[in-house]
Amino acid sequence: MPQTVKAVIARSKGADVELVDIVVPDPGPGEAVVAVQACGVCHTDLHYREGGITDDFPFLLGHEAAGVVESVGDGVTNVAPGDFVILNWRAVCGECRACKKGVPWYCFATHNATQKMTLEDGTELTPALGIGAFAEKTLVAAGQCTKVEQADPAAVGLLGCGVMAGFGAAVNTGAIQRGESIAVIGCGGVGDAAIAGAHVAGATTIIAVDVDDAKLETAKKFGATHTINSRTEDVVAKVKELTGGFGADVVVEAVGRPETYEQAFFARDLAGRVVLVGVPSPGATVELPLIEIFGRGGSLKSSWYGDCLPSRDFPMLVDLYRQGRFDLDAFVSERIGLGDVEAAFDKMREGAVLRSVVELEAAK
Template sequence: MPQTVKAVIARAKGAPVELVDIVVPDPGPGEAVVKVEACGVCHTDLHYREGGINDDFPFLLGHEAAGIVEAVGEGVTDVAPGDFVILNWRAVCGNCRACNKGKPWYCFATHNATQKMTLTDGTELSPALGIGAFAEKTLVAAGQCTKVDPDAEAAAVGLLGCGVMAGFGAAVNTGGVGLGDSLAVIGCGGVGNAAIQGGKVAGATTIIAVDVDDRKLEQAKKFGATHTINSKTEDAVEKIREYTGGFGADVVVEAVGRPETYEQAFFARDLAGTVVLVGVPTPDKEITLPLIEIFGRGGALKSSWYGDCLPSRDFPMLVDLYKQGRFDLGAFVTEKIGIGDVEAAFAKMHDGDVLRSVVVLD
């Protein structure tokens, strides 16, 4: 039978979010209903509320989540009721040209649940990133559920569902940071700090954090930054070169998504170095670079979407590192809040007061 549960929606562009009743249908073929235990408040949720993604209101917000599978539909074999899972927004198809090339992290046909969750009056909801987890229960494609160690804390490991995975993967999967490398990260929010900690886990020996907020730079040290640069008062490119023997960093992760910071990243990399764009730009942003510099420096200019992750491979591995004390997911959790506190969490996010507020559900 369909269930009625509490959830947080954005009804109109810029309007405060609302805690309402929604209807979650029984899972159909290839689908699963998940009882949400915790869900992080991500900038992407705020972008949805502000109309920055699309205008398919009303949105069911929330996507950085972990919980327990309650029921599965016909044909689901990878997860079962009772499994503790992290939700992901890239359920790979297994059949597209990327999957057939053995690169499923580039899957071009990721999928979501077929059925729609609704308001009690029947209005269909658009779930954020195909998940919608500011809710007591949510309906997803079974492939969006990644089974992990049930002893892990939901509030911490749920953050792998988006921002932390994006940052870690940008440094390690896309950038290929390795033993003895130098890494510079521009923008030290949740994604940037995850890239910093990813560099530390991978064995980078020089890890440089760049931001305009001294509070964030101090915090970046806790995640593994060996050097910090406030680019409001210092030339970031010159300082990165200074900290890397005059050469520039092997890998520079740009976690802001602005032309001026991307230009810093480009000129702050070593010859044959790699620039990784993981910060999400708005559609109006453009950049001009000297073509001779692109040619002469060699290396690679890459973008990283969801950290080029494969959830079935990366989530269990990172949960294991977390449980071993080698990857501190708990450090990203600034506060735990109730499901009715999302609007206040957006305000704190806007002011730069939190890395992650996490909604914890009973």
């Protein structure tokens, strides 16, 4: 039987979010219903609310989530009722040209649930990133569920988006190695996750760059060995000074602005790797001397979701967390209720939090 649950929606562009009743259908073939235990408040949710992604209102917000599978539809074999899972928004298809080439983290045909969740009057909802987890329960494609060892849902749920994006940008896309140097421009949640990933991977020079001294202090807690305030220091010159005059082996740009991307380009070593994980505005452009692109070699990469494969990376990172080697708890700034999402957006805009995390009753 379909279930009626509480959830947070964005009804129209720029309007405050609302806590309402929604209807979650029984899972169909290849689908699962998940009882959500925790869900992080991500900038992407705010982008949805502001109409910056699509205009398919109303949106069911929330996507950085963990919970327990309640029921599954026909043909589901990867998870079963009772499994503790982290939700992901890139459920690989296994059939597209990327998957067949052995690079499923680039999957071009990722799965979402076929059925729609609705308002009580039947209005169909668009789930954020195909998940919609600011809800007591949500319907997803079974491939969006990754089974992991039981752990604090508020912490490990953040692997569903921002933390995985940053960690993967350094480790998967940037391929940071033991003994290498890395600079991370932008020290929000994604940038701090890149710093943490570099620390776990054994980088020895980890440079945090931001305009906010408080964020730079926080970056040290995740493993930054040096900090640069770009309001007062020349980023390129300082990075080179800290790396023997050469530049960093890897530079992660976690802002998404032309001027910071240019800093990243010139702050890398010859044959170094630049990784763009910050989300740019649609009209942003970059102009670089072509001779510099040719003469520096190396690579300029974009990182999609940290180039992660959830079935591979989520269990590994949860294990590192459980072993005390990857401090996911440090990303959780506050634990809030479903009714507090709008206030969490305000704190996000002010830069007062890394992550506010909604906790549902099932997790308490």
